[in-house]
Amino acid sequence: MVTEATQRLPVASDRNAGALRRNSPAYRPGQLLGRVVVWILLAALAIVVIYPLLWMVFSSFKDNTEVFGNPWGLPSQLRWHNFVQAGNAGVVRYFTNSVIVTSVSIVTTTLISAWAAYGLVRVQIPLAGPVILMLLGGLMLAPTVALVPLFGLLQQLHIYNSYWALIVLYTAFRIPFTTFLIRAYMVDLPPDVDEAAIIDGATRGQIFWQIIFPMCRPIVVSAALLQALFAWNEFVFALVFISSGDLKTLPVGLVDMQSRLLTNWPVQFAGLTMAALPMIVLFLIGQRQFLRGLTDGIGK
Amino acid sequence: MNRTLARSRTWVWVLPAVILLGVFVYYPIVDNIRLSFYSWSAFSPHATFVGFGNYTNAFSDSVFRRALVNNVLYAVISLIFQVGGSLVLAAVLEEVVHNRLRGILRTIYFIPATISITVAGILFAFLYNPQIGLVNRALSGVGLGSLAHDWLGRPQTAIFAIIGMSQWQSIGYTAVLFVVAIQRIPRELYEAAKVDGAGGVRTFFSITIPLLREMTTLVTILTLSGAFLVFNEVMVMTGGGPSNSSQVLGTWLYQNAFLQDDMGYAAAIATVIFVITFAISAAQIVYTRRRRVQW
Numbered sequence: 001m002v003t004e005a006t007q008r009l010p011v012a013s014d015r016n017a018g019a020l021r022r023n024s025p026a027y028r029p030g031q032l033l034g035r036v037v038v039w040i041l042l043a044a045l046a047i048v049v050i051y052p053l054l055w056m057v058f059s060s061f062k063d064n065t066e067v068f069g070n071p072w073g074l075p076s077q078l079r080w081h082n083f084v085q086a087g088n089a090g091v092v093r094y095f096t097n098s099v100i101v102t103s104v105s106i107v108t109t110t111l112i113s114a115w116a117a118y119g120l121v122r123v124q125i126p127l128a129g130p131v132i133l134m135l136l137g138g139l140m141l142a143p144t145v146a147l148v149p150l151f152g153l154l155q156q157l158h159i160y161n162s163y164w165a166l167i168v169l170y171t172a173f174r175i176p177f178t179t180f181l182i183r184a185y186m187v188d189l190p191p192d193v194d195e196a197a198i199i200d201g202a203t204r205g206q207i208f209w210q211i212i213f214p215m216c217r218p219i220v221v222s223a224a225l226l227q228a229l230f231a232w233n234e235f236v237f238a239l240v241f242i243s244s245g246d247l248k249t250l251p252v253g254l255v256d257m258q259s260r261l262l263t264n265w266p267v268q269f270a271g272l273t274m275a276a277l278p279m280i281v282l283f284l285i286g287q288r289q290f291l292r293g294l295t296d297g298i299g300k
Numbered sequence: 301m302n303r304t305l306a307r308s309r310t311w312v313w314v315l316p317a318v319i320l321l322g323v324f325v326y327y328p329i330v331d332n333i334r335l336s337f338y339s340w341s342a343f344s345p346h347a348t349f350v351g352f353g354n355y356t357n358a359f360s361d362s363v364f365r366r367a368l369v370n371n372v373l374y375a376v377i378s379l380i381f382q383v384g385g386s387l388v389l390a391a392v393l394e395e396v397v398h399n400r401l402r403g404i405l406r407t408i409y410f411i412p413a414t415i416s417i418t419v420a421g422i423l424f425a426f427l428y429n430p431q432i433g434l435v436n437r438a439l440s441g442v443g444l445g446s447l448a449h450d451w452l453g454r455p456q457t458a459i460f461a462i463i464g465m466s467q468w469q470s471i472g473y474t475a476v477l478f479v480v481a482i483q484r485i486p487r488e489l490y491e492a493a494k495v496d497g498a499g500g501v502r503t504f505f506s507i508t509i510p511l512l513r514e515m516t517t518l519v520t521i522l523t524l525s526g527a528f529l530v531f532n533e534v535m536v537m538t539g540g541g542p543s544n545s546s547q548v549l550g551t552w553l554y555q556n557a558f559l560q561d562d563m564g565y566a567a568a569i570a571t572v573i574f575v576i577t578f579a580i581s582a583a584q585i586v587y588t589r590r591r592r593v594q595w
Contacts, residue, residue: 034500042392049411049468049472052468055427056423112317113317116314125311125313138321138326140577142573142577145328146325147553148567149335151342153327172323173324204310232416235417235418250416251418255535268422272419272422272423275416276416279414283411294477295481
């Protein structure tokens with residue numbers, strides 16, 4: 001089961017495709033020219049895509065004179081104090097807030113979604129149809145549309161301007177996607193596991209925690225990574241429902257910082273680099289899980 | 301009786317999800333429609349019923365129309381790059397590039413999608429900046445210095461500069477989705493086409509495109525509804541300016557709700573966004589249902 005799922009991943013199936021290709025005949029001259037042109041275009045695109053990010057990292061080590069005088073090249077020395085300054089200007093505070101909101105919402109979203117998925121796949125609950133319809137509809141409803149009423153609602157619930165405002169919203173709006181993602185995986189698990197455990201006298205709760213949830217680990221990891229990406233980068237809710245500077249998350253805090261630091265460019269670049277790095281690193285490490293979550297999530 | 305009780309107890313599995321969705325997703329969206337028929341502000345408890353007043357206001361509001369046009373521009377340009385461009389890019393990556401390098405290129409193209417729109421937005425605001433930005437310098441470098449100007453500061457170019465940033469961020473993401481779909485096409489089809497003497501372009505049009513129709517529809521829907529929900533990049537890069545030239549529905553909603561305190565009008569704009577994006581998603585469901593019946 002698990003191997004079947006991994007074989008569908010791009011990285012793994014490349015091997016087969018390559019083996020077929022190696023047997024193909026040598027290129028004709030016209031084709032060769034075409035390939036060279038394609039190669040140049042692909043390389044150019046790669047440079048256009050990656051250079052702005054390199055510029056950001058390089059500039060974060062420069063000083064203002066270098067940002068103006070030597071904009072394209074490497075920094076003459078590594079000025080780590082830019083990062084210290086950016087940290088003191090608020091990045092550490094915002095970073096901490098983002099870590100708190102992101103990690104709590106990862107736990108709540110994956111747990112609540114895995115529960116719901118289990119209920120829908122294995123337990124025969126009454127009114128399962130309407131629940132699925134509700135989740136499906138939830139996929140189509142966008143945060144922006146709910147802003148005005150949520151503003152009043154969160155104040156009534158006394159969670160406006162608190163971590164909870166963001167945690168609750170990040171969870172609620174991501175439950176539909178995450179539930180469908182985990183459900184698609186659970187459907188493929190062999191049902192005799194449950195049946196055997198029930199005969200042995202296990203309760204539904206025990207089966208979920210001790211058998212099903214561990215078996216779903218690969219897809220739960222994907223779901224957690226995608227939730228991390230979402231929560232770390234979310235902007236609208238973080239802008240509208242957090243008013244005090246101390247509670248702001250990175251995406252909103254950086255905008256604040258931009259207006260405070262103005263033309264202190266290297267420190268600005270250092271702040272951007274610090275905000276971007278965690279997700280880039282996470283993506284490079286967990287690329288497979290990321291891509292599986294993305295493609296399974298939207299394909300099913 | 302006991303049986304019914306036992307069965308209703310099974311609801312604990314879905315209850316947290318249902319409650320959270322009901323309270324924080326469905327209730328606000330329904331309430332938003334109700335609120336759009338009132339005129340009220342966040343600081344006065346008094347709301348006046350105005351019927352369709354907020355909607356008629358919207359359609360005579362030139363900024364609202366400008367915003368709608370900008371969203372449409374966003375959609376059209378994104379369709380060209382993120383659907384058309386990415387599809388070609390994915391096919392080329394799969395057909396022309398060797399294994400190891402293909403993986404590296406794919407990773408590079410995807411990286412912008414992992415950074416937040418805020419970081420990308422601020423970064424591109426710096427790139428477009430006439431003082432430190434690379435865009436103007438690059439133009440002067442290749443002898444096009446006359447084109448250099450303040451990209452985000454001019455009403456004629458601001459929205460296009462923002463849309464450009466968005467393409468940079470998303471093209472790799474949609475390309476990867478297409479790559480995965482292409483890999484699910486049986487290799488034998490391509491081998492057979494090659495044996496029959498079909499070239500790369502021919503194969504692309506007669507195998508890749510028809511067999512990717514499902515993914516293409518899906519990416520089209522995601523891109524379209526994304527284009528009508530744009531908010532973050534505009535907020536960060538221009539705030540809708542200069543003189544409202546880069547305003548989109550999302551930012552105009554925000555301004556009316558939280559800066560001009562015209563909550564009713566903001567709710568009406570939100571309803572317009574809701575109707576547009578819901579119609580796009582519904583169209584997709586109808587389309588895929590019909591196709592499934594045909595099969």
